[in-house]
Amino acid sequence: xxxxxxxxxxxxxxxxxxxxxxxxxxxxxxxxxxxxxxxxxxxxxxxxxxxxxxxxxxxxxxxxxxxxxxxxxxxxxxxxxxxxxxxxxxxxxxxxxxxxxxxxxxxxxxxxxxxxxxxxxxxxxxxxxxxxxxxxxxxxxxxxxxxxxxxxxxxxxxxxxxxxxxxxxxxxxxxxxxxxxxxxxxxxxxxxxxxxxxxxxxxxxxxxxxxxxxxxxxxxxxxxxxxxxxxxxxxxxxxxxxxxxxxxxxxxxxxxxxxxxxxxxxxxxxxxxxxxxxxxxxxxxxxxxxxxxxxxxxxxxxxxxxxxxxxxxxxxxxxxxxxxxxxxxxxxxxxxxxxxxxxxxxxxxxxxx
Amino acid sequence: xxxxxxxxxxxxxxxxxxxxxxxxxxxxxxxxxxxxxxxxxxxxxxxxxxxxxxxxxxxxxxxxxxxxxxxxxxxxxxxxxxxxxxxxxxxxxxxxxxxxxxxxxxxxxxxxxxxxxxxxxxxxxxxxxxxxxxxxxxxxxxxxxxxxxxxxxxxxxxxxxxxxxxxxxxxxxxxxxxxxxxxxxxxxxxxxxxxxxxxxxxxxxxxxxxxxxxxxxxxxxxxxxxxxxxxxxxxxxxxxxxxxxxxxxxxxxxxxxxxxxxxxxxxxxxxxxxxxxxxxxxxxxxxxxxxxxxxxxxxxxxxxxxxxxxxxxxxxxxx
Numbered sequence: 256x257x258x259x260x261x262x263x264x265x266x267x268x269x270x271x272x273x274x275x276x277x278x279x280x281x282x283x284x285x286x287x288x289x290x291x292x293x294x295x296x297x298x299x300x301x302x303x304x305x306x307x308x309x310x311x312x313x314x315x316x317x318x319x320x321x322x323x324x325x326x327x328x329x330x331x332x333x334x335x336x337x338x339x340x341x342x343x344x345x346x347x348x349x350x351x352x353x354x355x356x357x358x359x360x361x362x363x364x365x366x367x368x369x370x371x372x373x374x375x376x377x378x379x380x381x382x383x384x385x386x387x388x389x390x391x392x393x394x395x396x397x398x399x400x401x402x403x404x405x406x407x408x409x410x411x412x413x414x415x416x417x418x419x420x421x422x423x424x425x426x427x428x429x430x431x432x433x434x435x436x437x438x439x440x441x442x443x444x445x446x447x448x449x450x451x452x453x454x455x456x457x458x459x460x461x462x463x464x465x466x467x468x469x470x471x472x473x474x475x476x477x478x479x480x481x482x483x484x485x486x487x488x489x490x491x492x493x494x495x496x497x498x499x500x501x502x503x504x505x506x507x508x509x510x511x512x513x514x515x516x517x518x519x520x521x522x523x524x525x526x527x528x529x530x531x532x533x534x535x536x537x538x539x540x541x542x543x544x545x546x547x548x549x550x551x552x553x554x555x556x557x558x559x560x561x562x563x564x565x566x567x568x569x570x571x572x573x574x575x576x577x578x579x580x581x582x583x584x585x586x587x588x589x590x591x592x593x594x595x596x597x598x599x600x601x602x603x604x605x606x607x608x
Numbered sequence: 609x610x611x612x613x614x615x616x617x618x619x620x621x622x623x624x625x626x627x628x629x630x631x632x633x634x635x636x637x638x639x640x641x642x643x644x645x646x647x648x649x650x651x652x653x654x655x656x657x658x659x660x661x662x663x664x665x666x667x668x669x670x671x672x673x674x675x676x677x678x679x680x681x682x683x684x685x686x687x688x689x690x691x692x693x694x695x696x697x698x699x700x701x702x703x704x705x706x707x708x709x710x711x712x713x714x715x716x717x718x719x720x721x722x723x724x725x726x727x728x729x730x731x732x733x734x735x736x737x738x739x740x741x742x743x744x745x746x747x748x749x750x751x752x753x754x755x756x757x758x759x760x761x762x763x764x765x766x767x768x769x770x771x772x773x774x775x776x777x778x779x780x781x782x783x784x785x786x787x788x789x790x791x792x793x794x795x796x797x798x799x800x801x802x803x804x805x806x807x808x809x810x811x812x813x814x815x816x817x818x819x820x821x822x823x824x825x826x827x828x829x830x831x832x833x834x835x836x837x838x839x840x841x842x843x844x845x846x847x848x849x850x851x852x853x854x855x856x857x858x859x860x861x862x863x864x865x866x867x868x869x870x871x872x873x874x875x876x877x878x879x880x881x882x883x884x885x886x887x888x889x890x891x892x893x894x895x896x897x898x899x900x901x902x903x904x905x906x907x908x909x910x911x912x913x914x915x916x917x918x919x920x921x922x923x924x925x926x927x
Contacts (some may be wrong), residue, residue: 263890277786281818285826299824315622315781325817328824372781376695380777384628386661387719389775391697396706399689400719404708407687407731425762452690452726498665500708500716501659594701 261484264295264470265572270560278314279322280366283466295470303358308342343567343590365565366466416533420457427555465562485575489517492600526568620781639769657715680711681737732738745770788816793902837865878911887917
């Protein structure tokens with residue numbers, strides 16, 4: 256019998272355009288660890304497994320994640336692991352450790368100082384290194400190609416996209432950690448210049464520095480520690496071809512497959528979707544089959560704050576938060592990685608177990 | 609280093625550049641060699657669709673693909689976006705369109721740039737390859753695409769088998785020192801060696817750190833340290849390398865300053881390399897004050913003080 260695993264704590268740093276901290280994230284992580292562990296009621300010395308997600312390309316230095324371990328205070332020696340990618344996938348690794356009983360608690364963290372380099376250009380290095388990356392296609396231009404495919408096919412309009420931006424910023428007014436928030440007028444948004452036709456500034460997630468941490472616990476340990484754990488009822492991830500041309504870029508078959516493997520979307524009340532571009536939220540809602548009754552991104556989502564390599568983990572933390580506070584019984588979190596939603600993870604969480 | 613104010617962290621530009629050299633394997637080697645001959649190759653997948661650039665394995669069935677076919681050089685724009693301000697390394701330096709282009713004879717589109725005015729761009733437009741005047745073997749042998757009706761004469765091909773590609777990568781960052789490191793760097797600019805003590809375990813770190821690696825809390829109390837200490841461990845550098853400042857043999861050592869709990873690396877000079885030993889007492893030799901900046905290089909090297917060696921127990925915990 257494998258263990259049930261729950262999210263029992265979550266904290267994130269403010270999403271800001273630039274921090275004066277280092278690219279190893281220590282300054283952002285120390286207070287985030289403290290708050291996440293306090294919410295979970297777990298002493299740091301009791302954490303059974305630590306796992307992080309970040310990227311050396313973002314930091315511009317090799318093994319940048321090693322310096323981040325200073326923030327843990329890794330003595331006596333700890334069990335620790337790292338993935339080069341969004342920390343949602345580090346959470347997947349920690350979930351496996353807890354499922355198999357190798358640990359009964361874990362702290363998962365992600366961090367990124369996106370402002371250190373030129374983010375859209377750094378992300379070109381995610382693409383195929385033989386036939387695509389030598390052209391330096393930046394992330395915003397690539398997303399614009401995908402947006403136009405959907406526009407031409409009549410799957411969404413520029414107005415639909417602007418409405419996603421407006422709703423996200425309005426929702427973020429109740430999120431004190433958001434980078435962008437406020438009431439914006441869709442007509443006004445549609446009157447602004449393109450940054451990469453057909454994308455305007457509001458269609459693109461901002462460049463954000465930030466960090467986040469999620470605390471997991473298994474079975475009775477979770478029940479002991481908190482009153483209302485957010486149980487992970489299903490989690491799965493799928494990846495698509497590295498070749499952009501062979502993929503159907505107007506949908507996300509890997510998201511659909513992940514959701515199915517994670518137990519489906521029936522009864523989901525809230526969904527936190529990792530959509531760095533407005534059209535990608537519309538695309539993901541379609542791929543997941545989320546009806547109009549499902550509340551999308553009450554946090555404001557990554558369009559209002561996009562800490563690279565933490566943003567996917569934040570979706571899981573935010574979704575779990577809706578279970579913690581009793582506002583929802585079944586929630587869905589989605590995380591993405593790679594160019595144009597190449598790799599997708601879906602995590603379904605529930606209050607009762 | 610740029611100093612913003614007396615208290616803000618120090619920062620400096622950091623440019624990293626490296627050439628990725630990759631072997632191509634059979635499929636991409638054929639693709640790159642064909643590009644050099646001014647031909648574009650696709651490969652037929654398990655379902656009969658022709659993919660270009662040719663994947664080595666079928667994207668659905670993962671079967672090895674070997675049925676190569678010529679495609680292009682003309683094709684149709686499937687989708688496009690406008691790049692008003694091209695970034696370093698992109699195919700064109702003036703505003704251009706990115707496009708997924710379905711080449712004639714191919715079923716799946718490929719990414720490249722289109723050199724056309726903004727108002728000429730539309731989905732479905734016909735384009736064709738413009739070959740690079742300086743082939744390098746690889747996707748950049750296609751300089752870009754251009755509207756079919758405006759296609760100019762192409763340079764002469766330069767056929768040669770291509771088995772490797774080199775992709776230069778250059779990235780620019782603004783690297784920031786931590787607040788603690790910044791205090792250290794400002795101190796050393798004035799000839800002072802500033803460490804910090806962990807409030808939990810009491811250990812003194814130099815340079816100070818954002819968090820004590822043992823306790824995970826920020827170090828707070830500043831500790832001024834002397835410029836003399838003990839060699840904990842060392843190596844004799846015998847290997848010459850590009851950019852080397854000294855002529856081998858010379859000694860790089862870990863120096864534990866008196867009162868510090870962590871050693872840092874520096875040079876031990878002014879004595880023969882084979883006389884340097886663990887426990888040797890050393891002192892800093894500073895460069896002339898007018899050369900000082902926010903760097904540990906203000907200390908040119910350490911030299912023996914002539915004091916008796918420190919007993920092993922003094923530094924045994926710092927190896």
